[in-house]
Amino acid sequence: MFGKFHSAIIFAGIIAVAAMAGCGKKADSSSQPANPDAVPIRIAFWGAVEEKEIITKTVTDWEKNNPNVKIVLEHIPSGSYTDKVLTEIAGGNPPDIIFCEVNIFVTFFYKDALLDLAPFLAEDKNFDIKDFFPEVVGRFSRDGKILCIPRDTAPFACIYYNKNIFDKFNMPYPKDDWDMNQFLAVSKKLTFDENGKHPDEEGFNEKKIKNYGFWGWTWQNFVYSYGGRVVDDVNKPTKCLLGEQAAIDGVQMFVDLSYKHFVSPKPDSLTNMGMNINQLFTMEKLAMFQSGIWETPNLRKIIGNKFAWDVAMFPKGPGGKRGFGTGGSGYAILKTCKYPKEAWEVVKCLAGSTGQEMLADTGLAQPANRKIAEGKFWAASPKAPLNKKMLNQAVQYVLYDPFHPLWREASDKYIGQQMDLIIHNNIPVKDGLEKIASKINAILEKK
Template sequence: MFKKLLVLGIVLSILISSIGIATSAEKVTIKFSTWGSPEEVNINKELIAEFEKRNPDIHVELLYIPGGEYWQKIQTMVAGGTPPDVMFSGTMWSYDLFSRGAVIDLQPYFEKDSKFKNIKDYYIFKKPQLASLYKDGKAMFGLPGRTNVNLLYYNKTSFDEAGVAYPTDKWKWDDFLKAAQKLTKWDGNRMVQAGTTVSNWHAWLNLWIFQNGGFMFNKFAHPTKCTLNSPASVSALQFIQDLVYKYHVAPTPAQSQALPGGFMTGKIAMEVGGAWSVEQYRQIKEFKWDVAPPPGQKIKANHVRVGAYSILSQSKYKNEAWKFLSFLFSPEGHEIAYSKVAIWNPDLVSVGNNRNSYYYKLPGLPEHYYYRVTEMEIPNLFPGEVLHPNASKILDTELPTGLDSMFLGKESASETVKKLVPKIDTLLKEK
């Protein structure tokens, strides 16, 4: 009887041990949501594979959501109690969720992580004026990465044919306008090549307003007043409208339809836009092109747009989620991402300032690609977005809708903002 009990005890002990081993070896699964191009998806898969290789106890499930559906889908998941553990998003979206308690404060994790002891090696942390892109007071609602500034793209072949000198970092709006006038081509009354182009996107408008010494709002963090009606802002907006309807160097909405492909197809000689377009434009074979800093005016300025990596409050695996974020921002994770595509500005100063680094080795990069990095070091570098619960509603909806009459040439800039500013001020008062 004793032997039977002993054998039974041994068997039970083995079973219990086996169960214990299985439990301890069980992987934790964290979900990571993002959007992006096929190239970005592949990079994220490679990053996940390397992270899992280094951390066999953690499995990362990639949730790819198309950009146009992303914000609505994330809000639905949060409301339904099934959000991802880690979320990549725009600053405005991340802060929106943080203000509702759906995203945690990352500052305690950040302060304890040895990878971030040398914060001077991160461009974004070197500029105190950019803090509103990832912090609300002392709380960090998102780890900022995948940064971008603005560049002036120009068709060197068109410049050569028109006998126009290439842009320099000393250019101002008048230089830009004179070049655009010489580069614009017509076939009778039909524009066949535009000198430049315009946009009603808030990030694009912000750049010109900054260059003219103006701002859209009275402050970046928790603004209380829209300042689009200031003389500097109105003057910048009027210059933008004049490029289309006074100087005729940028296409009207109707003319744009006859210039398919824009800069990529040589239909636009100069384009001011986000540096992420380098990834697409480095495939150009039909003409020569290059980049320069955007033309300045009263001041030399640029703005930064960043992606925010956040951890959701409902996550059961916050420590594992931070471990994944920490890897993404490590030198190893940085090289995997930034040696494959030219979509983003480098996060690491040691990489961006070394023109022999992997960041500059991609094929098809323009001669003056380094301007993308040096623009991160200029004094007047501002956040591309504001910190406010209604930021997305204001910048993505109210602003472009309110500026329609200006972009259609129906009203002047001053007439347009006179109607628009009170509407934005009302939204700023809402909490």
């Protein structure tokens, strides 16, 4: 549901920076157990290098104490993951367990490919789904069935900020309860041209901006913060609401940050500068940017001790309204699995404490298990960003993409196309959103 300008950033974020991965298509065994009668369990997944290493270590250690199971890891490139797994299912050679992102999950649900895990949970006294954030559990549950065990959750709620730049202008660091007016005032104060002039100051030259105050890609956060919604009911969408005034006001604010207030680089400006947002931020030419927590490992590596940085929660909108788009992922067992009992034990390993703690420690992913998210590997971790614990509160405000079999296709075809025109200021926000709503409603009206 995003424009082409943002699609690479967003997709990489939702799938936990999968573009960083050096992926291979061939399946490889994580170990070679001595037991010739070991039950084979094949796992299809994608992920960045750090993620692959953590998964491999997790299952290898688990196998040492479970010689009756032979785990085979199938690492698939992120861009071809869904098609590859669906092809394997259709060809009669499916994996037993699949890694599911919250939107890819919808595709597999409507293919009726996923095994209900509720019976396993009911019988297993050592694994309590109540330990997990209910929002992501709810996304992976349908009609009383739990079809995927969450591993992580990923609200698009982070405002990354450079403390050094704030200090330079004697600005207090943003707090999680700040609002849109405060956010805009701060963004203006931290934006200046080559003569040191700020927006709204006489003589400010918007064509010669030296440092920007903010950049973000989640236009839907602005929709939610202004009281709007994408659809009437995320779980059973019947009407697109992007043509309503609250949504229009939110997206207008998003666009105005670049074309009216001049605090955010225009899409074409980024292209002309030949730099991406991470480069602008690490070079201290950008004070704040919005994304998900998955940016953390790269920032820790590149910034090091160059400057201090942290995160704050995305600001509240008028009337104190709040809402964030979100990602997240987990593990599901396919109905075609020949050894579901053994596969369940493997899923517990994959979505269990060890793997979630290791991912949390890298900063790559917020644990779906609340106990871990509230513990020493996340909320109490001394590693940057120190305020990542705020994401444990942000989870309650998340809104998932609509649960509809055609949503991803419709989003790419209609929302993405029109949003590209809107964010480039080529068409009025109202006209673009009303056109999106009209096209989407035609799809939702089909039975």
